[in-house]
Amino acid sequence: MSAILQILFDALSLGSLYALGALGIALIFGVMRLVNFAHGDVIAFSIFALLWPSVDVVARVGAGNLPWFLLIPFVLAVGAGLSVLAELTVFRRFRNASPATMMIASFALGFVIRYFLLMLYSSRPKSISLLPALSQPVEILGARIPLLQVITILATVAILFGLTSFLRRTRFGLEMRAAAENFTMARMLGVRANRVIMGAFALSGALAAAIGLILGSQTGTADIQMGANVMLMAFIATVIGGLGSLPGAVIAGFLLGAASVVMQVTLPIDARPFRDAFVYGAVIAILIVRPQGLLSGRGTKERV
């Protein structure tokens, strides 16, 4: 029982990370058909922003010493800020470019961010202790679950609820949904392209920062590569979910998380190192059956 509970929490918390990542990618894809491969580097940047530049192994903590109620908004603001800056300086210039061109631009931007961090902090992972109170376990029905997992899941649920009601109930959310479906038509109704796109980048960046916080607390390290795996899984989740579909991205994120965890415990020991290969195999199988994704990004089919 407690083992199953442990697996469930592992799956949900890993799925949460992937879902948040996928959401960040899908939000931007929705409004500008850009797959932002720099997303993973925004994750890393948000955490490094807590440290003073140094090449030591032990981090020289800067803003990371803030109490949690200031630290969390600070990190989210860094993610949002960097993301908005990326849109202003880079992606705005590629607005009318082909999706392939934009994707390449995002790779390039990712490299710029990564090498910037490399320059200031060196490539060695740094040990940090972010939100240390969260590393204690809690007892749930006899299982010892890390508090961080519980908080990750709860925070993700809260973010999903918040984002949903933001998109459903506010004027800005309505504009974003309209723009995601038909950008030109939305503009012809007076929806300001720059505002909507900047909003999408800000939200996406804040989501990346939230992932950074979770990863940083979980692993106790700040690593320039720390966003790479989540980014890859999140990208796959957005593809499985149907590019541009937010619910699809979230569901696929949780599915991927669950698949990874379940394979981790059910595969024979010798096969475990190849877990990801099995996950990708499953992804390929899904895409062969439903190339448009589980929930396709377009709305209900129009009738004439």
Place this chain on the structure above:
Amino acid sequence: MSLLALSDVTIRYGRLTAVRNVALTLAEGEVLFITGPNGAGKSSLLRAIAGVTPPAGGRIDFADHDITGRAPEDIARLGLSMVPEGRDVFASLTIEENLMVGAGMHVKESNWRARVTNALEEVYETFPILRDRRHAQAGLLSGGQQQMLVIGRALMTNPRLVAIDEPSLGLAPNITDQVYERLIALQGQRKLTLLIVEQSSTRAMMVGGRMILMRGGEVLIDGDARAMGQSEAMQAAYFGYGEH
């Protein structure tokens, strides 16, 4: 003073010139039909006016502003509401959400709900079917209902000029009649200026107003729709006999 003025407008797609040196003025409160055969450049002209495809040459003025090359949202905010060809409803949004997208765009966040509620009431009065199905997904509406939705949506922005590309496309004649009936009534009530693209000139002759005829990217005739119905020149221009 004209509300809309085009001078020497040329539109190109790569090497193809879709619209060539078109000049046109439209006074406040006027109804203008743009007619012409397939590929005449009617939709291109409308898209240029709405800022979607900026013209390669010439100048467009609307409401005392030079709008040449301006962004679609800026032009919409000056009071030009465009209903493009093919009814672009936001299919996954509800009908009410569709209507709300462009509503009260100059209104502060705090007054927005109230402003939107009033505007919705007005549109629902004109198109009661939209009220009945206001929480349904717009993609599930029939073609005629979608047409009413996009016209209603265009009115929600409280525009000075509404430009509609082929309102009759794909609609049964009696539905087209309904749509036009409402449109003309609204035009009278709100002193709207209407710019309507239709392939066939019959509708323009029925409704009346001014009509221009385009062919091969140029304006061939500009005059009173009913008077033009009788003219030889118009028949010739439309069907192009004497040229081939």
